[in-house]
Amino acid sequence: MPGQPGNAKVDNILMTVGRTPIVRLTRLAPPRVNVYVKVEAFNPMGSVKDRLALGIIEDAERRGTLSPGQTVIEATSGNTGIGLAMVCAVKGYPLVVTMAENFSVERRRMMRFLGAKVVLTPAAQKGSGMLAKAVELANAHGWFLCRQFDNEANADMHSRTTAPEILQAFARERLDYWVTGYGTGGTLKGVARVLKAQRPDTKIVVCEPDNSPILGSGIAQARRPDGTPSDSHPAFRPHLMQGWSPDFIPKLTEDAVAANLVDRILAINGSDAVRLARELAQREGIFVGISSGATLAGALQVAAEADDGATVLCMLPDTGERYLSTPLFEGVSADMSAEELELSRSTPSCRFDAPSPPPPPAAAGGTPDPVAAPAVSADVEAFVAQLLDDTAQPLVLFALEWCEFCWSLRKLFAQCAIPYRSVDLDSTAYQQGDRGGQIRAVLAARTGSKTIPQVFLGGQFIGGCTETLDMFKDGRLQQQLREQGVAFDESVRVDPYSLLPAWLHPR
Numbered sequence: 001m002p003g004q005p006g007n008a009k010v011d012n013i014l015m016t017v018g019r020t021p022i023v024r025l026t027r028l029a030p031p032r033v034n035v036y037v038k039v040e041a042f043n044p045m046g047s048v049k050d051r052l053a054l055g056i057i058e059d060a061e062r063r064g065t066l067s068p069g070q071t072v073i074e075a076t077s078g079n080t081g082i083g084l085a086m087v088c089a090v091k092g093y094p095l096v097v098t099m100a101e102n103f104s105v106e107r108r109r110m111m112r113f114l115g116a117k118v119v120l121t122p123a124a125q126k127g128s129g130m131l132a133k134a135v136e137l138a139n140a141h142g143w144f145l146c147r148q149f150d151n152e153a154n155a156d157m158h159s160r161t162t163a164p165e166i167l168q169a170f171a172r173e174r175l176d177y178w179v180t181g182y183g184t185g186g187t188l189k190g191v192a193r194v195l196k197a198q199r200p201d202t203k204i205v206v207c208e209p210d211n212s213p214i215l216g217s218g219i220a221q222a223r224r225p226d227g228t229p230s231d232s233h234p235a236f237r238p239h240l241m242q243g244w245s246p247d248f249i250p251k252l253t254e255d256a257v258a259a260n261l262v263d264r265i266l267a268i269n270g271s272d273a274v275r276l277a278r279e280l281a282q283r284e285g286i287f288v289g290i291s292s293g294a295t296l297a298g299a300l301q302v303a304a305e306a307d308d309g310a311t312v313l314c315m316l317p318d319t320g321e322r323y324l325s326t327p328l329f330e331g332v333s334a335d336m337s338a339e340e341l342e343l344s345r346s347t348p349s350c351r352f353d354a355p356s357p358p359p360p361p362a363a364a365g366g367t368p369d370p371v372a373a374p375a376v377s378a379d380v381e382a383f384v385a386q387l388l389d390d391t392a393q394p395l396v397l398f399a400l401e402w403c404e405f406c407w408s409l410r411k412l413f414a415q416c417a418i419p420y421r422s423v424d425l426d427s428t429a430y431q432q433g434d435r436g437g438q439i440r441a442v443l444a445a446r447t448g449s450k451t452i453p454q455v456f457l458g459g460q461f462i463g464g465c466t467e468t469l470d471m472f473k474d475g476r477l478q479q480q481l482r483e484q485g486v487a488f489d490e491s492v493r494v495d496p497y498s499l500l501p502a503w504l505h506p507r
Contacts, residue, residue: 012090017043017050018161022169022313027283028276028296033303034174034311037280037296038166040318041288045082047318048162049243052186053083055157056146057091066144071096074146075134077127077243078107079318080184084146085114093144096137098130103242104325127246128232135228148184150227150251158190166191166313167198176310179205179266179299181244181291182215185252187315192261203263207298209239210267214249215257221249240270240327243317244291272297274328277320289323292316334502373441380438384446387423388459394484395420398443398454401427404501405465406453411499412472417489418481425452458484469496 010016020042029035040048060066071094074084081097088095095116099108102123111118119137121130131149138145148154166178178195182188192204208215217235224230229248236247256262270290277293280286299314306312323329336344344351387396397413399406401424413420423430423439430436444450447461454461455468457480462468471477473496481488 013044014054014087014090017054019165022166023284023286025284028279028300029312030300030303032308033306034309035299035303036311036313037286037292037299037316038162038313039286039288039316041316041320043083045079045086046321047079047083048187048315049079049318050083050086051157051161052148052154052184053080053087053146055160056148056151056153057084057087057093059151059153059156060144060146066093069093071141071143072146073097073134073138073143074148075099075127075131076148077103077246078111078322079243080146080148081111081116081118082107082114085111085116089115096143098133098137100126100130104322106322106324126232126236128229128248131228148186149246149248151186152252154184154186155190155193155252155255158187159194162187163191163194167194170199170311170313174309174311175199175202175313176306177203177205177299177302177312178315179207179295179302179312180315181207181241181295181317182250182253182256183243183245183291183317185250185254185256187317189252189256189259189261192256193259196261204261205264205266205298205302206262207266207268207295208245209237209241209294210269212237212239212245213265213267214245215253215262216265216267221254227251241268241273241291241294242289242322242326244294266298266301268294268297270294276300277323277328280316281320286316287320288316289318289320290326290328292318293328373444374434374437376438376441377433380435381442384439384442387421388456390421391458393419393421394458394486395481396456397422398439398452398456399424400452403452408465408496408499408501409453409455409468412469412494412496415494416492419486419488457481465500469499472496 020038020040022036022038025035025037043050057066057072066072069092072084072088073096074080075098078099081099084097085095096119097111097116098119098121100123101120108118108120119133121133134145137143166175178191180188180191188206195202195204206215212235214233214235219233219235221233222230232247233249239245273290273294275293276296277288277290280288280293280296295314295316299312303310303312320328345353348354395418397406397409397420399409399422410422425436425439430439440450440452443454447454449464451464453464455463462471462477462480468477478490
């Protein structure tokens with residue numbers, strides 16, 4: 001059963017889907033109205049779409065339409081794909097998602113991290129393009145297509161979980177308005193039909209972008225005989241709220257409107273969505289995405305017009321971490337602002353604009369002198385010599401396991417398929433008898449340098465990280481690799497300096 005309490009011991013992560021908190025706003029809402037938000041970011045993968053992902057997969061398992069080990073495929077702006085990646089990881093299904101290239105890169109990286117394959121589609125073909133690609137791939141390969149936009153299991157999951165959670169929370173209280181976007185239509189249809197049946201006094205308010213008023217246009221969605229959209233809706237325009245409303249009217253959304261479950265449609269400005277997502281974070285401590293800010297904009301509009309004492313509940317679909325590369329974080333710098341620099345300068349130590357003072361001598365109670373180099377055994381001397389004389393593996397990297405500069409070199413070698421041997425001096429394999437320290441002493445005697453990484457090619461020391469990157473940049477490294485008979489991918493074009501740690505890149 002999904003949605004176990006937060007302190008419960010559960011058999012797998014899927015049992016934590018649902019039972020998300022409902023939080024009262026104390027600073028953004030007008031004092032005469034009660035405004036609550038349902039924070040779906042508390043789902044394990046950070047969005048409301050975890051619910052539909054679990055619901056669709058388990059429904060398909062019950063019906064026998066999804067076979068063990070069969071590949072699952074779906075078109076997604078990201079959140080559904082992330083939820084499906086979690087479910088498929090637990091249940092052992094391969095997952096392929098199709099996704100328009102203009103959706104945030106954080107989402108596609110998360111899906112790949114969870115084991116999914118992500119097939120990008122051209123931004124110009126919008127959501128209907130990624131949907132068409134998913135259908136095409138499913139038909140070509142015999143994969144299970146989730147069909148989140150018209151699959152009744154999506155709405156059913158919300159009727160079984162989200163709606164009862166809301167009813168329970170407001171069992172003995174007013175609930176005058178429930179405000180939501182529509183996305184796939186699953187939350188809208190699944191919750192609205194339960195509220196209409198059990199709390200008919202609750203008004204259902206649906207929000208959409210003001211520059212893309214698909215529902216508000218009153219224009220019907222063109223469909224193929226199987227019910228899928230045949231083209232983008234004529235009222236669609238690109239908007240900021242990723243996943244909040246696609247370029248067509250989903251069948252589940254259309255069902256909700258046709259069944260008179262929707263009392264009001266509100267058009268929301270994109271700037272208001274961004275502003276309120278930021279204000280939620282900075283004034284209420286709730287970290288959410290642009291679609292949540294948009295839905296809250298609708299809820300606050302409703303609250304401003306509501307009677308004194310009214311209660312408004314607003315859905316917040318996902319976490320703000322999905323939007324780091326979007327306009328939501330525009331102006332939020334990784335570097336210090338002028339005000340932050342001034343704070344740094346208000347005390348003397350640990351500043352970028354002043355050199356650090358030398359450490360005081362040990363006699364004065366400061367940092368003691370470095371420990372003397374360890375005695376080097378003949379075995380270690382022979383080991384280093386053997387490594388550097390090995391013509392079968394002429395490129396040797398003496399490194400530290402998690403050093404950022406060592407990883408810069410590893411990334412370069414990996415991208416260019418350059419074979420090398422890495423000797424990680426701080427790894428457990430080299431800790432016995434301070435073997436790593438002895439190797440460093442041997443290297444220091446050979447090269448005159450105590451820093452790591454150190455790179456050798458054909459037994460000759462070529463330098464550390466920056467020297468090796470410089471050699472690649474001007475072609476000397478490639479030439480020496482050829483001379484040593486090392487085969488690598490010479491077609492790769494990469495700026496080696498881009499592989500350095502991000503904090504070294506000029507701003």
